[in-house]
Amino acid sequence: PKKQQTSTPSSKSYLSTLSYPSTSTPILKQTPFQQPSQLISFSYTPEYVLEFTDSALRYFVDPPVGAKLDYGYERWVRKPDERGRLDGLLKAISHIRKDPMRAPNLPEIGLVSWRGVMTKMLAAPYEEREGWDLNVMFVNGTLYLEEHLTEARLKEKNDMEPRQRRQSYFGYAFESYCTSETPTRQNGPPSSGAPFGWGGDVNTNVQWCSVVRTKLGDTRMVIGGEVDCIRGRYTGKTDSFVELKTSLVIRGPHDEGRFEKKLLKFYLQSFLLGVPEILVGFRTPAGVVTTTQTFKTIHLPRLVRGKPDAWDPLICLDWGHRFLTFLRKVVQAGDDVSSSSVWRVRFVPSSGVSVELLSGQPDIDEVVNGEERVGFLPRWYWEEVAA
Ligand code: A3P
Numbered sequence: 001p002k003k004q005q006t007s008t009p010s011s012k013s014y015l016s017t018l019s020y021p022s023t024s025t026p027i028l029k030q031t032p033f034q035q036p037s038q039l040i041s042f043s044y045t046p047e048y049v050l051e052f053t054d055s056a057l058r059y060f061v062d063p064p065v066g067a068k069l070d071y072g073y074e075r076w077v078r079k080p081d082e083r084g085r086l087d088g089l090l091k092a093i094s095h096i097r098k099d100p101m102r103a104p105n106l107p108e109i110g111l112v113s114w115r116g117v118m119t120k121m122l123a124a125p126y127e128e129r130e131g132w133d134l135n136v137m138f139v140n141g142t143l144y145l146e147e148h149l150t151e152a153r154l155k156e157k158n159d160m161e162p163r164q165r166r167q168s169y170f171g172y173a174f175e176s177y178c179t180s181e182t183p184t185r186q187n188g189p190p191s192s193g194a195p196f197g198w199g200g201d202v203n204t205n206v207q208w209c210s211v212v213r214t215k216l217g218d219t220r221m222v223i224g225g226e227v228d229c230i231r232g233r234y235t236g237k238t239d240s241f242v243e244l245k246t247s248l249v250i251r252g253p254h255d256e257g258r259f260e261k262k263l264l265k266f267y268l269q270s271f272l273l274g275v276p277e278i279l280v281g282f283r284t285p286a287g288v289v290t291t292t293q294t295f296k297t298i299h300l301p302r303l304v305r306g307k308p309d310a311w312d313p314l315i316c317l318d319w320g321h322r323f324l325t326f327l328r329k330v331v332q333a334g335d336d337v338s339s340s341s342v343w344r345v346r347f348v349p350s351s352g353v354s355v356e357l358l359s360g361q362p363d364i365d366e367v368v369n370g371e372e373r374v375g376f377l378p379r380w381y382w383e384e385v386a387a
């Protein structure tokens, strides 16, 4: 990748760019991806306090036929949208390092990020509409990636249109119908006016998260993400994880194409944490579940192969590998680079990515947000890892 100087030659800000691959050129050499294995799990309580327990773990139960997803909307306890900080994940990594039983499982880490960031990064060659940005730090051999949300974007997310907000609720209501706090019990019988099968009112603070180690090409990664529920008994392995999704019922070829496109995100999201099963509830526009269908994550690529809206995960993995190689090169170059430097990566739909060192203070302020941070990392964590 060539380095170009930006418009102000006096500044030390360089812009490096990398273009997306053509999505129609087949991949000859596969980038290996290691089966993820869980290092630790943690829960967020109803008050959004992180604890190293499985209190938020939920078990899969079959949802009732005709489940109404608008139930309980008024009682939704909604976690406000916030910056995509890595704090929870960093607490978990620090916790593992201090635990003599777990520490040996922790690899030399090449990259730390949330699963949602990695999903977007890998899906980028197929993204035609939405651009997005990352903040990146490189500390003692490890890349840290967080999504960068501007104040404006954050406000936009929190002021979601009522219609959109309701639709987003449908997804959580489906989770309530599909999960139980105990492995065997079916939800119900109905209490206090709740419909049959209702699993309890929605509080989106409550999340059960799994932290896994895996490897893409030569990059060892530690990735954290929410897991919706598990099937059967909890063994501490990812092979019982289930991802829940809702989607509009498919009424024709147009809907089918849209659904197949969406499957790329479902696939990557699940694949990255080693989630083997995705259960989709098909709903009407008004939020009534008409059917459910389960998909084996590993079978999704061949389900879409040859279709008009097909995607190929090998293109995504190859891209991911090239992007990380490029990023590592960029963040190691330059004399004014230190373990507190922050880079901004910009993904532009149908085009590619650019990386730039943030040296201007205004941008950094946006990142720091008045907390005890070095770059965007909590200071306590940075001090643990910076050499
Ligand atoms: P659906 O995916 O069924 O629509 P996840 O599926 O990743 O576990 O997320 C659970 C739910 O959160 C989603 O359910 C959706 O309702 C909501 N959600 C996730 N990402 C969202 C986004 N970017 N914007 C709005 N809602 C989102």
Ligand code: MG
Pocket (backbone or CB within 6 Å): 226, 227, 228
């Ligand atoms: Mg989820």
Ligand code: MG
Pocket (backbone or CB within 6 Å): 228, 243, 244, 245
């Ligand atoms: Mg889900």
